[in-house]
Structure formats: C-alpha cells, structure tokens
Ligand code: OSB
C-alpha cells in the first residue's frame with residue numbers, strides 16, 4: 001500500500017512556547033492493583049509510576065510516565081527514565097523554545113520515548129492550565145464522550161476469564177481484549193466466543209509467537225475477532241506482514257511502533273491494519289496526533305492503548321482520544337478495574353451506554369490529591 005502524506009496536524013502545537021518552570025520534582029508512587037495483571041511476559045501486582053511535577057508561577061502540572069520498574073513490556077524502565085530525564089532531557093528544557101524546537105533537541109536522544117512523553121505532555125498540561133483551557137482544547141478538539149474497552153489479563157482458569165468477560169459485558173464496555181500466550185489461546189478464545197457470540201472481542205499476545213506458529217494463529221480466524229495484537233516479536237514489523245498475508249484477522253501492532261515512521265513502514269508493508277497508539281511509547285501527544293492523522297488519511301484504524309496508568313495518565317489518554325482518527329475503543333477502562341483508591345479525583349466511570357466523559361475543567365480536568373500521593377510515595381527528588 002502506498003500511503004498519503006498530509007499537511008502537519010501538529011503545526012499549531014509545535015509553535016507553542018515552553019513556559020518558564022520554577023520547580024521540577026519527580027515523585028515515584030506505588031499503587032496496589034485490585035487484582036494481578038498478567039501478560040505472556042510478566043504478572044504485575046501493582047503500578048509503580050513516575051510522576052513529574054512542574055511548577056510555574058503558582059500553577060502546578062502533573063504528568064505521568066507510562067514505564068514500569070521492569071523491562072517486561074518495553075526496554076524503558078522507571079530507572080532509565082529517571083536517568084534520561086535528569087541527565088539528558090530536562091537540561092534541554094528552556095523557556096521560550098517552541099515545542100517543535102524542544103522536540104528537535106529531544107531527537108538527539110535516541111529512543112526513550114516514554115521519558116520524552118513525560119516532559120512533553122507535562123508542558124502541554126501546564127500550558128493548558130495557564131490558559132485555563134482543557135487539554136483537548138489545546139489539541140484543537142471539542143469534548144466528546146469516548147468509547148471504553150477492557151483489557152483482561154491472563155487468568156488461572158477459564159471460569160475466572162469468563163467471569164471477567166461477564167463483568168465487562170454487564171458494564172457495557174464497547175469491546176473486550178483478552179491476553180493470550182502459547183498454549184493458553186485457541187481453547188480459551190473459543191470458551192469466550194461460545195458464551196458471548198456477539199461480543200466485540202480481540203486478543204493480545206505481547207509478542208509470544210513466531211512465524212513457526214502461523215498455523216496455530218490462523219485458527220484464530222474462526223472466532224470473528226476484531227484483531228490480534230502484537231502476535232510476533234516486540235521488535236518486528238517485517239514478519240508481521242507475512243503473517244497478515246496468511247491470516248484473515250486484522251493484525252494490530254503495539255510494541256513495534258515507536259513513532260510515525262514505524263507506523264508508516266508497517267502500513268506500507270501490510271504488517272497491520274490497526275495501530276495501538278500508546279502516547280508514552282511513541283514519545284508523547286504530538287507524535288500520537290501525527291500517527292492518528294496519518295492513519296485517518298490511509299484507512300487505518302487506531303485506538304489508544306493503556307499502561308495501567310494512574311488517573312493522571314488515564315486522563316491524558318482520554319483527552320487524546322478526542323483527536324480525529326481514534327476510530328476504535330481502546331484500553332481505557334474504569335479506575336475501579338485497577339485501584340481501590342487512585343491518586344486523582346474524580347475516578348473514571350462508564351455511563352449507561354459504556355462511554356467515558358472527558359473530564360471538564362482546565363488542563364486534565366482531574367485533581368491530584370496530595371494526601372494520596374504522599375500515602376503512595378516511595379521516592380521524591382527535586383530536579384530543579
Ligand atoms: O500490551 O497493551 C498491552 C498493560 C501493560 C503492558 C502492556 C499492555 C497492557 C494492557 C493493559 O493491555 C492496558 C490497560 O488496561 O491500561
């Protein structure tokens with residue numbers, strides 16, 4: 001497929017000026033999950049998140065990094081992010097630069113998209129707060145209800161899996177994603193499909209298969225899945241193209257896509273028909289908007305992925321989904337799916353039709369509760 005390049009959808013955002021920042025802190029919090037979350041790679045029992053706090057003329061903006069303390073989803077970890085933020089990225093942040101200029105400076109640092117996103121998103125949130133407008137406004141978009149989707153981790157039994165799906169259906173989630181791995185796949189999907197014939201269902205393998213498993217993966221075609229997410233290696237695009245030619249179920253890429261160039265390569269190669277945009281993985285909101293815009297111009301569906309974020313990152317993902325191109329429900333689910341007590345209010349809840357409202361008010365529209373951050377804090381460092 002030959003793709004169409006477009007006029008820049010981020011030109012206005014690139015012209016925004018970096019405000020002076022009086023104080024910068026990095027706070028690490030650890031929030032226990034309501035229940036463990038398992039992928040083919042690892043089982044997480046809590047979310048350890050890095051929070052960046054930017055203070056400017058009495059206005060405080062919070063931004064969350066999507067990384068984990070471990071490298072079991074991405075090579076970036078909370079440890080690498082702290083290092084790259086402190087030693088390479090924050091020293092480049094100077095008032096008066098445009099965001100476009102800051103992006104250019106950041107490009108000298110290879111990779112580390114999650115670290116870059118933490119700063120870029122934080123600055124956008126700060127600018128929105130200073131102007132008294134919601135983040136989606138700054139992105140040039142009106143508020144709208146966004147679709148919901150639940151990501152169900154690997155379960156120990158099919159009964160547990162079916163109970164989780166049952167709950168999602170009762171809450172009116174717009175689609176359900178179930179994790180799969182080698183040996184816990186075809187029969188588990190069949191069990192869900194038999195019980196919920198009309199459910200919008202998809203699977204995520206987090207890279208557990210190789211092309212040698214193509215025959216097994218093709219068996220998924222029998223279940224009318226919306227897509228299979230990242231069946232092959234976390235670094236691969238090329239082999240996914242071969243797999244996509246062999247199977248009917250659309251392939252969605254997650255781990256392999258680190259920016260617009262990857263998205264474009266994947267689409268042109270026929271490696272996927274859907275892209276999971278995680279704003280952290282691709283380096284921030286601007287690159288996310290570029291990918292969504294590119295996808296919209298080329299008939300590719302995109303959705304917003306999640307990283308089990310606290311309410312800060314979750315709100316960023318919700319604002320992002322007001323952008324054109326987010327055609328499918330993503331991994332944005334209710335706060336209660338993850339935490340008994342989040343660090344922001346209000347929590348994310350679904351309305352009677354399974355939709356999520358964009359929080360109203362300046363910036364993210366959610367309030368970070370200082371007492372709850374302190375309660376969950378495991379480290380704090382002042383960086384400026
Ligand atoms: O592959 O999308 C993934 C969570 C952690 C790491 C990787 C993934 C996920 C999810 C959960 O699927 C998404 C969410 O509910 O936030």
Ligand code: MG
Pocket residue numbers: 204206229230254255276
């Ligand atoms: Mg995934």
